[in-house]
Amino acid sequence: MSTLTIAGLRVEVAGKEVLKGFDLSMQSGEVHVIMGPNGSGKSTLAHALSGRPGYKVLDGSVKIDGVEILDLSPTERARHGLFLAMQHPMEVPGVRPIDLLLAAGADQHDLRERMTLEAQSVELRTEVLDRFVNVDLSGGERKRAEMVQLAILRPKFAMLDEIDSGLDVDALGAVARRLSLATSEWNCGVLAITHFRRLLQELTPTMIHVVTDGRVVATGGPELADVLERDGYEPFRPVNS
Ligand SMILES: Nc1ncnc2c1ncn2[C@@H]1O[C@H](COP(=O)(O)OP(=O)(O)O)[C@@H](O)[C@H]1O
Ligand SMILES: [Mg+2]
Incomplete structure (x- = not known):
């Protein structure tokens, strides 16, 4: 059993404090x-966890099983069990998916065969595995390819920023089912940023956190998604900002 703890995280971007004690x-x-x-x-949280330059941590900590993630390089973060899927996945010309996986610590044994099986399970054309990462891929193919990475790396925790944006219903279903399976297959913890309840139909949340102005202002069970759908975020806005 692993624990991910984000405590008092304050992050500055372009001279402005965006996360204010998350x-x-x-x-x-x-x-x-x-x-x-x-x-x-929300995306600032994902970028800060990825160690992206320009996202300056002012205070706070992010720990997996007591180890300070913020002190690690991006590669070490991946090797320590943190998987991140960004809202806008970058094209990485010259780098193939298998190279990324090896850098992140994937076991080389039967790797290509395992990737093929995982691609088939999310209905991703296996030829995509031999192309450069994200180059000339559709939105749906990028997200399915990320699910292949996830399945090979078996991270302790996966954070996914708007994994559902720009996906059609079929791709959304495939991604949600893969994530749901990950929670039982290797007990993966999933931290998903989403605007859509559609994702939550196949991926049952343990907890929902409402974020406004850089901090969590409400936490509740799955029913909180219904409240947000009905009332929007207005009732959760901070009074003094
Ligand atoms: N790289 C950046 N440069 C300048 N401002 C940024 C950058 N990233 C985020 N911000 C600002 O930080 C705030 C939060 O952005 P973001 O984390 O992307 O929000 P969300 O993902 O919740 O929509 C916004 O005001 C945004 O303009
Ligand atoms: Mg965002």
């Missing part, structure tokens, strides 16, 4: 969902 704690096998209005800092 707290969230979760365990293996759980599905936590972050919802919040545009500009509330």
